[in-house]
Amino acid sequence: MKKIISIFCFLIFFFSNSQNKVIVKNWTSYVQAIDVKGKEKWNFRLSAKVKKENDNGNNCGIWCRIDRSDHQQGFFENMYYTTKVTNEWKTYEINGRIDENAQILNVGAFASDNGDFYFDDFKLEINDGKSKKWLALPLKNSGFEESLKIERNWDEGVVAGKNTHSRNFTIETSEKNPFEGKKSLLIKGRNIIGSMAHGKFVDCNGIKLYYETYGEGEPVLMLHGNGQSISAFMNQVEDFSKKYKVIIVDCRERGKSTYDKNVELTFDVQVEDLKQFLDKLNIKKTKILGWSDGGILAILMALKYPDMIDKIACSGANIFPEGIKDDYLKDMRAELTDLIKNNKDYKNDRLIDLYNLDLKYPNLKYEDLKNIQCQSLIIAGDKDEIKTEHTVKIAESIPKGQLAIIPHSSHYVPEEKPDLFNSLVINFFENK
Incomplete structure (x- = not known):
């Protein structure tokens, strides 16, 4: 041999x-984790206002993932792969169902490559599947009006509480033409x-x-x-x-x-x-x-x-x-x-x-x-x-x-x- x-x-x-x-990669995410124990088989919908600038054709989007009690991934969708964001504020929405054994629903913003990627007005709602009534599941600092450094409700990365920083990205609030209020979330990608x-x-x-x-x-x-x-x-x-x-x-x-x-x-x-x-x-x-x-x-x-x-x-x-x-x-x-x-x-x-x-x-x-x-x-x-x-x-x-x-x-x-x-x-x- x-x-x-x-x-x-x-x-x-x-x-x-x-x-x-510090991680070197061409994408980053900003995530918040929501406890959904006891809501198995409920429907949910996540929406946010998103736009991009100076992007050279690059993209961003909203995403969500269910983490189950058996340490397996449940529902997952990232609109980055299927929907092209424009240079104007638009509402984007993900619809899904909470898995059996679900513990955490992760929701977040995703951006890839060079550009200025803006996010605002995140909303999360759930429905028991029996009625037509949707119930709000409040997200903290959902419009990014509060300081990101003081209100640490969101984390960079894909797992809340396990912060990883992508070297070529900065994450901050911006006062430049927010969808509503005084600020929005801005993720900048440079030199990628x-x-x-x-x-x-x-x-x-x-x-x-x-x-x-x-x-x-x-x-x-x-x-x-x-x-x-x-x-x-x-x-x-x-x-x-x-x-x-x-x-x-x-x-x-x-x-x-x-x-x-x-x-x-x-x-x-x-x-x-x-x-x-x-x-x-x-x-x-x-x-x-x-x-x-x-x-x-x-x-x-x-x-x-x-x-x-x-x-x-x-x-x-x-x-x-x-x-x-x-x-x-x-x-x-x-x-x-x-x-x-x-x-x-x-x-x-x-x-x-x-x-x-x-x-x-x-x-x-x-x-x-x-x-x-x-x-x-x-x-x-x-x-x-x-x-x-x-x-x-x-x-x-x-x-x-x-x-x-x-x-x-x-x-x-x-x-x-x-x-x-x-x-x-x-x-x-x-x-x-």
């Missing part, structure tokens, strides 16, 4: 305790990759791909995951651009890139997108860093266009759907069924495409991987959504494969442990 190289223990111990408390002024579009395979470049030197193409965009690599660009020319691209139907509604979203069609993309940029050979679905694309590029690929590093990749852990697959199938069932006005079409992509593809076999010629680093968290044995088998099946399982980490290793992850991949790329 060929040699599999894992992470050195000293590297793990050194970096596992050195992560910054994926919506920078120097970004460009290139025509490829019948669509337009959006990309940004950073640094100089040998090219490194970074490919994001299923529901992500190039801003997923906010924790990587700075370190990698010191040594390489970093090229980050929104894959079709994600971020700012377009898509053809008449063409099924598959990995094969995306591989052809990327081949044409590299040709348009006159890149003859590149290293690829791929995360999740981006790792799948890196593997497929190495198989189909070996002369174009120098090395690949793949985090959280699988080569067939059953490589995903069974409980995650079960949840994905249930969520897809729900999306299809509730696809009024076709608002869920994009999400349905993304779920189908991972539930139907790719369909490689382990023996296919013996044809990968380049050095390949296969990475996963020890608590990844991908089965550990699947990750190990992928690395074993590639002739020049290396394996790194990151302890105390999930599918989001590049975000959770960026210092360790970046050092690991850069050392792999640098090692001749």
Whole structure:
């Protein structure tokens, strides 16, 4: 059996305790938690006034999530993914049902990427399902008239009481044209990759791909995951651009890139997108860093266009759907069924495409991987959504494969442990 190289223990111990408390990501949330015990099976509706400015096409929205007593997630909806907010105050509403065993209903504001995102006049109402009467469930500081620092009823993050700060965002009250009263909530996003002024579009395979470049030197193409965009690599660009020319691209139907509604979203069609993309940029050979679905694309590029690929590093990749852990697959199938069932006005079409992509593809076999010629680093968290044995088998099946399982980490290793992850991949790329 060929040699599999894992992470050195000293590297793990050194970096596992050195992560910054401030999170670097392209989104943030502001949340309030409401006790809904005893209201199981009641209907609820959450509404708020929302608008955006200086957004360059980026979006925001309201969201809510039920936390159950069995520590499982219940109802969840984030309008960011389905509804485009405008530059004028409008009312947006989420309707749902409180799950059995529900304890907490989290309600909040969500903003992504660069822009000024305004929220005002949050309202929460419940109904027992038997009468037509809706009862107000009061939210504290719902119009943001009080100081956010004094009235700590809202928390940054997605879990009330567990505050996490996103470095590129500020959250404050604003007196600039509130919907009512004297103030509204303002979430500002600044200097976030994926919506920078120097970004460009290139025509490829019948669509337009959006990309940004950073640094100089040998090219490194970074490919994001299923529901992500190039801003997923906010924790990587700075370190990698010191040594390489970093090229980050929104894959079709994600971020700012377009898509053809008449063409099924598959990995094969995306591989052809990327081949044409590299040709348009006159890149003859590149290293690829791929995360999740981006790792799948890196593997497929190495198989189909070996002369174009120098090395690949793949985090959280699988080569067939059953490589995903069974409980995650079960949840994905249930969520897809729900999306299809509730696809009024076709608002869920994009999400349905993304779920189908991972539930139907790719369909490689382990023996296919013996044809990968380049050095390949296969990475996963020890608590990844991908089965550990699947990750190990992928690395074993590639002739020049290396394996790194990151302890105390999930599918989001590049975000959770960026210092360790970046050092690991850069050392792999640098090692001749």
